[in-house]
Amino acid sequence: MKLKCLTLENFRAKPSLSMTLGPRLTLLMGANGSGKTTLLDGIAIGLGEILTYLPGVSGMTFKKRGDIHQRDNHLAPYTRVSLETAQGLGWDRLQRRDNSKKTAGEIPPGRGVKALKQYLDSSVVEPWAAGESFELPVFAYYGVSRALLDLPLSRKGFPKSHERFDALTNALNADTRFKSAFVWFYNKENEEHRLQKQHKSFDVTLPELDAVRRAITRLFPDLSEPHIELNPLRFAVKQEGEWLNIAQLSDGYQTLLGLVIDLSSRMAMANPQLDDPLAAEAVVMIDEVDLHLHPEWQRRVLGDLLATFPNTQFIVTTHSPFIVEALNNHLKRSQLDGFDIASETIRSLLPLSPEAVAAYHVTPNEAQSLMDVDLGLLDDKLLGHFNAINRLYDEMRDIEWEHREA
Template identity: 65%
Template structure:
């Protein structure tokens, strides 16, 4: 499952928004309060219907207060989120202002959830109940609170086993917790250690843990040997030959590493039957993907995530010019074709097809496409947005030169 289109009606500050979603990447740029996060929240509410229909997990829905748009201190009759997938599956969720006849009359006829639930029954639930093989599409939402990692201080109360659907537990809550990933890693590492003792070989590994290790190594080439230590209880990694507690790392490391571990853990848990669970389909939303990252990391975070999770659809917001302008390099690389150019830096770039990417500037909950139809690149409308500081510098430089000339 991959998303193709989002519609928001009367959602928070948004009157009406239709947004086409890229099959691999959608980037939303804008100032604070422009509506970027509301788009992610709306998608999460729409996808919440998926989790709610599946057994043992529950998805988010509209808040009791605050999601219905207000204008001139009057609430709109309804709020609506509608999603359409690339396969043509469509559904919506509607919350009315009240139960009056006037409100009901002002509310459009819903698509409802019938087609979505029928799809989930056939693709997941019926196969799960009959013991057939099935692939579970992962969904996850990482808000800005991901910078605050929650690591348990003791092992008391740890569950001993995990089910596939646990991969979706609290997956769409932007206030993501690292605790579940930590517990899963702890249990899987113990399972792997038991297998190694039984077979008397350290070469025995679990595919799910290998997926996490692979993901970490792909995004962080300088990090190796992620493992749990118990005295004290902590997740440790090796950087430049030194073993460090995850909580000792910088905010940039913690923020991105926590996301990579959590996502790869969920993908391994969701589809353990795959040779490489990281290749499963997933829909992942990331608010402020540049959060706490050094500019050099901001320039490669898109490629690192897309390369590590090759069938994941990423929908992300950013304030960073490095993230957005780097997108042009990936789009341009695709135009050069798959062959070698003889330039090491260019050949190392991940090609991104224009058909797979969408980029928008958000302002007052309205979208403005950033990719020029003729060039297939992010156009120069970004330059005024990013270059105010540079223009001020140029004006001061001109004044300085004029003073010298005088």
């Protein structure tokens, strides 16, 4: 399941907004307070209906206060979030200002959630109840608090097993939840150790664990042999021959590594029957994808995520011109398919079709598309607020030159 369109009505500071999402990547840029996170929250609320309907899972919904648009100290009659998938499945979630008949009369008709529930019944719930094969869609939302890893101090209270629907537990809460991934990894390592003893071979591994290990080493080539150690309890990795607790790594490592471990473990938990669980469909939102990352990492993070999770739809926000530069490189690379390319650096770039990407400059009043249809790249006007810094530098340089010439 991938999303095609988001529509907001009277949601927070957005009286009306509709935007088309890229099937592989949607990039949202804008000043602080422009509403980028509001758009991610709206998508999470819309997807929350799915989680709420599935067995044993709950998804986020509207807050009791604060989500209905207010103007001149007066609340709108309602707020509504509408989503539509690439396959044409549409639904919406509604919150009323109150339950009066007058307010009800001011609310235009919507789609509701009937079609969504019918789809989930036929594609997930009924096959699950009958013990038949099905693919569980994965959704995840990573907010700026993901930099604070929730590392357990002891094994007390660890569950002994995991159900497939557990992959969606707290998946749309934007705060950090690394602990559930830690527990899953610990239990799967114990299961793997039992299999190795049974077969008397260390070559026996669990495909689900291998998927998470692949994700880690794909994003972090300098890290290897991720595993759980007990005394003290920690998630350890090897870097330059040294064993380190991930809590000892830099903020940049922790922020991205925690996300990758959490996402890959959720995908492995949701669809362990697949040859490659990382290739399952997923919708993932990341607020400030550049958070705590060095510029060199910012240049490669989108490409690495897209390559590691080849059927995941990423919806991300950023303030970074390096992210924009990197995205244009991937878009340009897709136009060079069929050319003789000598540069290994260019050949290694993931080609990204313009049809797979959407990019918007978000303001308090609208979301303006930044894709240049003719060029298949992001429009130059995107960097206007960054160019203002450069213009100031140029002015100071001109003053310096004028004084030198005088």
